[in-house]
Amino acid sequence: MRFRHLQNYVAMIMVSSALVLSTVFSLIAYQINQRIAVEESERQVINLMSAVKNTASAALFSSNETVGKDAISGLLGTDVVYSVTLEGFADEFSQGMKLSGVHKEGGAPMKTISMKLESFFDAEHLLGELRVAPNQRWVSQRTYDISIPTIIGLIFIIFVSCFVSAQALRIRLSQPLVKLRHALKDIHADSEERLFLPDHLKENEIGVLVDGFNELLDETNAAFKVERKLQAEMQQVQNNLEVSKVEAEKAAEVKSNFLATMSHEIRTPLSGVLGMLGFAMKDASIQDKTRDQLDIAKSNATALLTIINDILDYSKMEAGKLNIEMIDFDLYKEIRDAVVIFENMAKAKDLYFKVHIDDDVPQFVNCDPTRIRQVLVNLIGNAIKFTTSGGVDVQISMLQLSKYRVRLEFSVRDTGIGIPEDGIEKLFQKFEQADTSTTRQFGGTGLGLSISKDLVEAMYGVIGVTSVPGKGTHFFFELPMGRGSAKTCQLEAKNLSPHRRRLRILCAEDIETNQLIIRTMLENMGHEVIIAETGIAALEHLIGSSHFDMIFMDGRMPEMDGLQVSRYIRSGVWQDKTIQQTLIKIVGLTANISDEDRAQYMAAGMDHFLSKPIDEAELHAVIERTISELFGSR
């Protein structure tokens, strides 16, 4: 049994002791009372026998059986007697007689008491004997009768004593302990309070315990003071660290922002260069030599764009803003598109370039095609860059396939200069190439492999390399991906068919090159384009009576940025003037598309956005969707 309270425990012990004591003492009392009852029975029997002695003796003297029987029945008339025997001895005057009787209600005999019967007239003359057995039943009854009050009294006394003892223990011992227990609630390792005991308990074991506890408290108090001091110091250190961390983060953010801004700033004119080159090459009238020069200019510009994109990706990754999308796409087509640019590069260096997709590789998968392409392009680009003779083998093979998932291995094997063993370790680190001489000899930012590794890992894949210096290098990466359906892929792979409507489109764009690019693209698709140089100009256009079907809005503009303009359009009022087309479709144009930007653009009231440099297919799709919304789907 377990008790929450000591006094219950004490009470339990007391009750148990009381029960045991009561039982023992009751048994003893019963024994004693039984003996008393036996003695009493004997005494009573002797008294009775003395009373009938003369009669019995007379009966024997005169050999009178009737009188003898009277005497016997007189004795048997009392409950204390079980049996009576009256025996007269034979002598010269009498042939003797023997009379006996048993109590009519039975019982059991006890030790027989004998009494000699002498002649009344001559004490020397032995006439016979009277033998009486006391009744066991009477003794039991008598024992019971006298035991009941004795036992009740005993039990009462024992219980009262135990109760008094328990009370005394409760008051003297358990109450101080209960007080200790309550006091203990308020005492913690750090508190200045101490446990207190009444005087009568101070010298005993409890006192020693309490003293020990108090000493322990003193020690913990001291320890806590030290601890608090240490904590304060720790806190100080932590605060300093926090400050340093914030500063470091801020610095990193500044760096990332700087990189992002720089690459954006570089990309914008580069987009212009690429766009213009593209338009120039479409001109049928230019000379072949000029076309070749333009071609070289374009490939250089493309290479530059790749580097810029790498830096942008890197800064996004630093900022944790890299997004992986999951869409269904045609893997075969994606690979074909990705590798096609390398065919000419390989041919120019007189290298073979073979791409093989195993037959069991599924055509349609669900993953991020842009990122896969980016990694693949990076690896193939490297392979061709570092190979002077021989060639490059690209192979895509299936590792695992289930109904919904597939695991593919992309392998790029070259016969180039290879990588020394100590270089392999540094290979995937940022801004590292196998050695610094590589940078001088082959160029490159040293970011490509690092980005590739991050991208593969972001897609839950693994990337690896084996290399023999002088023989060649083998890069491979494994990617798990979902299995896609041909249907969704075909929808996205739709051709740029001419739009069925001619739209009137307002473009808010401050940079002239971009104005030219978007105007050219839109006009080629057959739409009417009105350019607004600034955000304010765009608003003025909307206040006027002219009607527009949609707006392309650059994010960054002087005086008022695209977000602000969008907010005014959606509010319907600008400088006390009403804007009619508050629900017009607004498509943002921006160089950086992070989730944050997306949320900001949407919050400002834009419907879509396109990333710069503008992809013609995306532009086409956005307009197609707008036409469907305005004029109903086909």
Place this chain on the structure above:
Amino acid sequence: MIFLSLIISPFSWADSDAQTGAIQVIINAQAELSSLSRKQVMSLFLGRSRNFPNTLMAKAFDHKVDSDIRKRFFEALTGKAISDIDAYWARLRYSGRASPPKELEDVDAVLKEVMNNKYSIAYVSEQDPETLAKQGIVVVYTLGPH
């Protein structure tokens, strides 16, 4: 009548010093007993025994309950007070079956009874044994004067 007065006169005399004289236990001579022990006398007079030692049936006779000779006889015979003797008989009589010696009117009635019946036994104050013998009475036990 002469015979009767002859017999009675010594009795009358005897009565005068009855306070101190010896007491004789007498029986009929035909009982053919010369003497009895004190115990035998007690047995016969206190109802213990109904036969003489020679198996002849015996019947004891007594004097009046309040007579002086009865008191003297039993007290001398048993050493107990006459009231104890009366209590003894009372105990036995209580059962309804007790048979104390039959009481006779006077000494003459006692003598006459012993003279006439051979199973009788009784007691009288001291008499001349010769005289008694002539009447066919034998003294079998004598309780001496104190």
